[in-house]
Amino acid sequence: MSGLGAFWGLYKREVVKIYRRAFALVMTFMQPIIWIIFFGSSLNGMPREYLVQFFGTPNYIGFVLPGQLATSMLSTGTFSAMSIVWDRRFGFLKKILVTPAPREAVFFSKVAGAVTRGLVQVPVMLAAALAFGVALPLDPVGYLEWIAALMLLGIGFSSIYLAVAMRSSDWQHPQLVANVMNLPLMFTSTALFPRTFYPAWMRAIADVNPITFATEIGRGVVLNDPYTPTLLGYLAAFAAASMAIGLLVARRFMTAE
Amino acid sequence: MNGNAIEVLDLVKRYGNVTALAGVTFSVSRGEIFGLLGPNGAGKTTTIKILTGLTPPTSGRAYVAGFDVVRQPNEVKRRVGWVSSEVILDDDLNAWENLELQARLQGVRNWRERATELLKYFDLLQSAGRPVGGYSTGMRKKLEIATALLHSPEILFLDEPTIGLDVNARAMLWDLIRTVNREFGVTILLTTHYMEEADALCNRVAIINLGKIMALGSPAELKSSVGGEVVELEIERPVDLSALKRLPDVLDVAASDGKIRITVRKADETIPAIVKSLDFSAVKSLRVEKPTLDTVFMKLTGKRIEESHVDYRRFYAMIRRSRR
Numbered sequence: 001m002s003g004l005g006a007f008w009g010l011y012k013r014e015v016v017k018i019y020r021r022a023f024a025l026v027m028t029f030m031q032p033i034i035w036i037i038f039f040g041s042s043l044n045g046m047p048r049e050y051l052v053q054f055f056g057t058p059n060y061i062g063f064v065l066p067g068q069l070a071t072s073m074l075s076t077g078t079f080s081a082m083s084i085v086w087d088r089r090f091g092f093l094k095k096i097l098v099t100p101a102p103r104e105a106v107f108f109s110k111v112a113g114a115v116t117r118g119l120v121q122v123p124v125m126l127a128a129a130l131a132f133g134v135a136l137p138l139d140p141v142g143y144l145e146w147i148a149a150l151m152l153l154g155i156g157f158s159s160i161y162l163a164v165a166m167r168s169s170d171w172q173h174p175q176l177v178a179n180v181m182n183l184p185l186m187f188t189s190t191a192l193f194p195r196t197f198y199p200a201w202m203r204a205i206a207d208v209n210p211i212t213f214a215t216e217i218g219r220g221v222v223l224n225d226p227y228t229p230t231l232l233g234y235l236a237a238f239a240a241a242s243m244a245i246g247l248l249v250a251r252r253f254m255t256a257e
Numbered sequence: 258m259n260g261n262a263i264e265v266l267d268l269v270k271r272y273g274n275v276t277a278l279a280g281v282t283f284s285v286s287r288g289e290i291f292g293l294l295g296p297n298g299a300g301k302t303t304t305i306k307i308l309t310g311l312t313p314p315t316s317g318r319a320y321v322a323g324f325d326v327v328r329q330p331n332e333v334k335r336r337v338g339w340v341s342s343e344v345i346l347d348d349d350l351n352a353w354e355n356l357e358l359q360a361r362l363q364g365v366r367n368w369r370e371r372a373t374e375l376l377k378y379f380d381l382l383q384s385a386g387r388p389v390g391g392y393s394t395g396m397r398k399k400l401e402i403a404t405a406l407l408h409s410p411e412i413l414f415l416d417e418p419t420i421g422l423d424v425n426a427r428a429m430l431w432d433l434i435r436t437v438n439r440e441f442g443v444t445i446l447l448t449t450h451y452m453e454e455a456d457a458l459c460n461r462v463a464i465i466n467l468g469k470i471m472a473l474g475s476p477a478e479l480k481s482s483v484g485g486e487v488v489e490l491e492i493e494r495p496v497d498l499s500a501l502k503r504l505p506d507v508l509d510v511a512a513s514d515g516k517i518r519i520t521v522r523k524a525d526e527t528i529p530a531i532v533k534s535l536d537f538s539a540v541k542s543l544r545v546e547k548p549t550l551d552t553v554f555m556k557l558t559g560k561r562i563e564e565s566h567v568d569y570r571r572f573y574a575m576i577r578r579s580r581r
Contacts, residue, residue, distance in 0.1 A: 009361025013347060013354070020349040020388065091345040098309045098339045099362040100331040256311040 006101035007109050014083070014113025018120065028079075029121055032072040033128050039192075040064045040132070054194065056223050062134040066218025067191025069125055069150060070211045073118045074182045076154040077161030080114035081174035084162055088169045094256040107250040110162055111243070115154035122147065134222070142221035145232060149217040152235040153210055159239075159246030166253045191215050210238045261320075262287045262412050262444040263308065268317035270303050270468075277303040279468035280317070285446055285461075287411075290438050292459035293448040294550060296562050300468040301448035302342070305414050308446070309339050322411045335363065338405030338443075342417035344397040348390030352381055352400055355389060356407055363408035375403040379433075395426040402433065406441060413437065415447040419454060427454075434458055450562055452550035464554055471557040480548045483556045484508065486524040487546040488531060490517045492539045500534040507531075 018025055040061035044051070048058050055063040087093040096106055130136060165174055186192070188202060189211035195203050206212050213231045220227035263285035270278040278300045285291040293301045306312045308321050310330035318325070324332040346355050353372065360368030376382040379399040384392070389400060398418070405413060418434065419427040435458065438445050449455050455462045456476045463473045472479055485508050492515055501519065502510050506527045509520040521527040524545045554562050 005361045005364055009358045012361075013350060013358055016354060017347075017349045091341055091343060092347065094311060094341065095339075095345045096362060097311055098334060098337070099359070100334045100364070101362040256306070 003102045003105045006099070006105040007112075010096070010101075010105060010109030011112050014109060015116060018113070018117050025117070025120065028072075028075055028117065029124050031075075032068045032121060032125055035068045035071075036061055036065055036125065036129060037132060054197075056225060059132075059134055061129055061132050062222050063219065064192060065125065065129045065134060066146070066222055067186075067189070067211075067215045069122060069218060070153060070189070070214035071182070071186045071191050072121050072125070073150055073153040073214070074157055074178070074185060074211075075121075076114035076118035077157035078174050078178040078182075079117055080110045080158035081161040081165035081177065082171070083110055083113065084165050085168050085171050085174060089171065093254070097254075097256045103250050103254045104247060106254060107162065107247060111155055111158045111246070114158035115151055118154040118158075119147065119150065122150065136222060137224050139221055139224075146214075146218045146221050149214040149232060149235050152232070152239040153214045155239040156210060156235070156242040159242035163242075163246045163249040166249050185209065185211055189215060190219075210235060213238075260287060261285060262289070262322060263291075263446060264318075264320040265304070265308070266318040268304070268307060268319055269315045270300075270307060270312070271315045276468055278307075278314070278317075281465070281468070281470055283463050283470060283473060285412075285444060287444050288438070288442065289460045290434070290445045290447065290458055292455040292462040293446070293465050294450065294452065294455040294462050294554070294562070295448075295465035296450055298467075299465045301465060302416055303468075304465075305339070305416050305446070305448060308333075309337055309414055310334055335408070336411045338408070338410035338413045340398075340401050340405050340413070340415045340418060342420050344394070344401050346389045346397060346401060346404070349388055351388050352376060352385035352403075355400065356404055359404045359407050365408045368407060371407060371409070372403075375406060379403045394422060395429060398422065398426070398430060399433070402437070406437065406443070409441075410443065412444045412446065415445060417448055417450070419449070419451065431457055452554070452562060456550055462550065464550070464557060466554075466558050472553060476550060479550060479553045483548045483552050485520050485522050486548065488519045488521060488524050488528060489544045489546060490519070491515060491541045491544075492517060493541055494539050496536045496539045498535065501531060504530050504534055 043060040046060075051058050051060060057063050084093070087096075093106075097103075126136060161174065161177065164177055188205040189209040190206055191211055195206050195212075198206060213235045216227050217231050219225060261284045263283075265281060265283050268278050268281045269276070281300065281304060293304060295301055303312075307314045308319055308326060310326050310333050313327055320326070321333045322336040324336070326333050347358070350358070356372040356375075357368065359365075360372070365371065373382070376385050379402070381396060381400055381403065384396065389397060392400065415434065419430050422430065431454070434445060434447070437443055447458065459476065461473065461475050462479060464471045464479070472482070474482070496517075498510055498512065498517070501507060504527070506522050507519055508522065511518045519531060521531075524547065528543075528545075551561055554560070
């Protein structure tokens with residue numbers, strides 16, 4: 001019972017911090033928007049029949065939008081890791097741990113806060129894509145599934161990054177982890193290009209990369225191209241496994257020092 | 258277990274090879290203001306960390322509000338408030354939001370009423386809607402104490418409560434600590450390396466150094482343990498000291514190059530007798546030295562508390578030099 005109240009209090013704090021730090025929020029939007037606008041537009045000079053043949057759409061931005069939204073959920077990981085490191089550095093974690101609030105409440109609040117921050121990007125990105133001429137279909141169920149996919153992806157990434165940063169009080173660590181992880185995860189998924197382009201070994205990685213699952217679900221919606229429903233199941237399994245690892249690490253290693 | 262607020266038995270804490278606490282035993286009665294006085298690294302903060310359940314002891318026992326800190330940490334945590342040496346508040350949140358978070362972490366229902374009462378009491382109600390990042394140091398400290406009192410704890414831990422505060426803010430906080438103790442009926446354990454703070458606030462003080470308690474008692478008891486007060490006279494010419502030495506309250510008389518040092522039990526009461534017992538026209542000046550807790554610390558450890566402190570400015574200057 002007290003765990004739920006503690007979770008709610010801590011989650012509320014994370015959400016308030018999102019909108020009180022509007023500048024940081026805008027900066028999180030910038031990266032994926034830059035990708036879809038600049039990178040997306042860079043391929044749009046290709047002959048139209050090539051675009052349709054390779055990407056299934058005459059506007060490459062429509063192809064890369066789901067990939068970038070999926071990739072942008074990696075920022076939830078960096079964010080949750082950052083947030084636990086800061087709480088440790090500024091002593092806030094101590095302040096939480098001298099109360100009877102369970103460690104699980106702290107863990108879940110960080111995950112939920114990061115996922116919320118990640119999802120705020122969705123409408124902004126969709127609006128940017130619309131502005132650049134992507135025709136978004138009206139498919140409410142599809143969008144719900146897409147958002148569910150992004151949520152699961154966010155839960156998975158934020159849990160893993162949180163586990164990695166659980167003992168750290170060095171604010172550089174999350175950024176270093178992000179630098180090492182984020183680009184490879186994007187390039188080895190289908191976020192930018194269809195898997196048919198890839199050599200066999202990269203295809204093998206792309207097929208188990210969770211970013212691919214969320215990308216394909218989104219692409220199914222945007223390009224009106226039906227996808228296998230099991231993708232959502234894979235993502236759920238990824239989220240559950242990451243969360244289990246994160247919780248174990250939190251129980252064992254979330255200490256005041 | 259008896260009715261003490263805190264009971265600490267032979268507490269030991271080691272971090273790797275470093276012994277932070279080397280067997281500490283003391284107890285704090287309910288309603289008391291108890292001070293742990295000592296230099297940095299003496300083990301004060303480690304003691305608080307163990308008593309608030311933030312870290313387990315290596316060995317020994319500790320009971321807070323009647324509960325074992327190792328076996329019943331949540332029972333302890335529900336009954337204690339903790340104010341760290343550095344103020345820990347969320348600067349992005351306003352006072353209400355900081356209090357609400359604390360309420361939810363402690364499971365306090367109807368927290369708004371209690372929060373309003375505390376904000377009013379601490380004179381923060383007007384500014385409660387502003388993010389606390391814009392508060393002055395004194396306001397932040399007050400809000401942190403209000404936050405720690407929100408769940409009506411039985412015992413409040415104050416870790417170096419006035420470190421980094423200016424003279425006015427310190428005086429304000431001393432008053433506040435006394436009234437919190439009196440009006441809210443909260444037992445207070447505070448740590449400090451300021452002798453005058455321990456002297457002014459605490460009913461009893463434990464002097465702690467290198468993880469050990471060197472002495473424990475009321476400030477008056479501790480000070481009298483070092484052996485009285487000293488009246489120092491500067492004289493122009495030699496005077497006859499025989500009558501002075503016969504005075505009942507005079508413990509010791511030492512004369513050397515134009516000065517006479519008279520050790521007495523209570524200077525204020527003995528000075529008239531001293532004046533009468535010698536040729537006072539030879540006296541140029543009179544000075545009274547009363548022992549402070551620093552005198553006690555010096556007698557016990559051979560060092561002053563401030564000297565045992567790491568001098569950070571010198572330390573950083575040294576690092577800067579070595580970088581060049």
